[in-house]
Amino acid sequence: MQPQQDDVVAPVPARAGSTPSQLRRHNMGVVLELLHRDGPASRSELGTATGLTRSTIADLVQDLVACGVAVESGSARPTGPGRPSAVVRARPEGAVALAVEVAVESIAVATVGLGGEVLATERVESAVDALAPAEVVDRVAAMAGPLLAQHAEGPVGVGVAVPGLVRRRDGFVHVAPNLGWQEVALASMLGRALGPGDRPLPVQVANEADLGALGELRRGAGRGVGTMVYVSGDVGIGAGLVIDGRAMLGATGYAGEAGHMLVDPGGRDCRCGARGCWETVAGEEALLRAAGIDDAPGARALALLRDRLRSGDPQAEHAVGVVGHWVGVGLGNLVNLLNPEVVVLGGHLQQLHEHLRPSLETALAARALAQPRSAAHVVPGTQGRQAQLHGAAELVLAGVLRDPVARA
């Protein structure tokens, strides 16, 4: 997006009877996107960021307020000497997305408004891999009901994060090995379950690591970063790639399956059918197994592991040492291959980062070549499990940013 060029784009012919013009609508989207991504701004800041004139900005803000997607606060914000300027901000309730995460050991739903404000959220721990897809859809619908009841207008759409290979075009899950899913038409199932019969909700489904990357890019540790790898640690491991500030999804949308890199040819069988994949040695199951914790993966098991680490349990300490080593090995491959500016760790890798860090850093230093290594900042995510929900909401809200008027 190069908003500073908007003024010089050849005028788009207005469609008969349409007001404001397509150009105006486009520019409304540009301004709303700035508010959505970067937060509140004064009119003059918006002018500077877009290159649009003072009077154009005034008109656009007025239109956005009229559409209900922005508010201009009378409360003055001091900005140095001179007249304090009013602040324009996205209005969260102006467009609400329903964000859903289907993970291996939990289901989460959230309502997320413009500006990325999480209005309400709920997560239920559950062995999702023991449920049929239809049961998961029912649970999501039951969890979403009370959240959506708060919004009379209904959500603008639904975004769903799934740990699997997803065909984005129609939200079809080809395979989610750690859920035991094959060929699930998730978007259409959820659309029917969530919407009234006469108006099924539009549903977009994407890989959870891709959405985690998007969430951290927009709202967390990846803000403003050009080349980033987000590594999602769950039962499986996935990666979301960002190149030049944009999601890199590959030729057919399946990029980022870092969990299935071979790192240990003599290792364990993976649920994908191959052996010695990165997730078999760096995933949550490997960690709990090494620590001697029999509980199923999930928040409770990780809390138990953290307790044992706090009390100095030697087996737990050994486990984070071994798994940290393998995490570092895999990150070394990613750093050598992609030369990222930032590597963001999500899921259990984020939650246990302080414990994994020593052996992770040692292995990474041993594996990565010096130049790409010195360029890469390895940091825990700041959004935790919310990263996927923020990413799912961004998928949906992108449509509103493209054309705020269509929503109104």
Add this chain to the structure above:
Amino acid sequence: MQPQQDDVVAPVPARAGSTPSQLRRHNMGVVLELLHRDGPASRSELGTATGLTRSTIADLVQDLVACGVAVESGSARPTGPGRPSAVVRARPEGAVALAVEVAVESIAVATVGLGGEVLATERVESAVDALAPAEVVDRVAAMAGPLLAQHAEGPVGVGVAVPGLVRRRDGFVHVAPNLGWQEVALASMLGRALGPGDRPLPVQVANEADLGALGELRRGAGRGVGTMVYVSGDVGIGAGLVIDGRAMLGATGYAGEAGHMLVDPGGRDCRCGARGCWETVAGEEALLRAAGIDDAPGARALALLRDRLRSGDPQAEHAVGVVGHWVGVGLGNLVNLLNPEVVVLGGHLQQLHEHLRPSLETALAARALAQPRSAAHVVPGTQGRQAQLHGAAELVLAGVLRDPVARA
């Protein structure tokens, strides 16, 4: 590049005394780039491709011809019924690049003209890793002399491919493990050696796999491809990544070090200082070792290996089976991670592709997930060792395409 938008870009103010205007120069570059990349075209084809009017195209072609970078051939080319139309083509001698490849076992130089025509080329097999950088520079200068003597105007610049980590800004080689190089100011050394004292030649240096990728993208198996991985097989293995039709160099220019992915933790030490890197099991040395060939890597050793394969030598057949397996394993990692449309094999992987293929395909099918696997076409490069030279020339000629007038 969106040439169809050029007509509607706000006019750029002409600098005093400059003729033609900056806008005209920009559009000349757009037309020349089409001729350079896609080959000869009629004026009407150029009009269709750029969205520029017939008379604008006529002026631009006239200017390009006047600058000596294009020719319009009077010889008619039949294009169906109606008046046969004259053909415009890039004039190779209009801008000549000196392309250089410094490999582990050979040095190559070429003069490459606009349109990608290789005017002259020479390759000398030599154990380059036994030479000091200054000796390599002297040899390049000695080889380049007779080629450059053909061009009174001199080359527009020099592009160099090196198997190492290169800081492109100033052509500084941080490390080239398989050459035994550390911290070599290659661009400035070559610039002094090649140019007369009063006018040193501009030299650009880049990683050989990145340039191989660029060469295949522009001139070979990658034409028109969006997401591509080029895998360069030499003593080492490197990768050049192409995302959305553009080179992906990473945050600081070092992306693509696929040869140093860990694939075999119990494996051999690598020259990079780590162990079990992909190139230790899939590189040319591993192949020759497994085949029982003691010769140093290079064209002669590969020819010997091909002879043995033709005669059904069991050790040679076993060697390509084992190495093909490891090649497929590494490609599986790349396919899972990047979901490319095309994987182009270069160097020994290209030359021995037919022999490596069975075990390569088996391992790739076992390692890669079905969806990214089915999207990826794995093909041998069509440019062979010329890929790196074409890529090096593209680096240099890009400057002429940006502003054809500055050259004239």
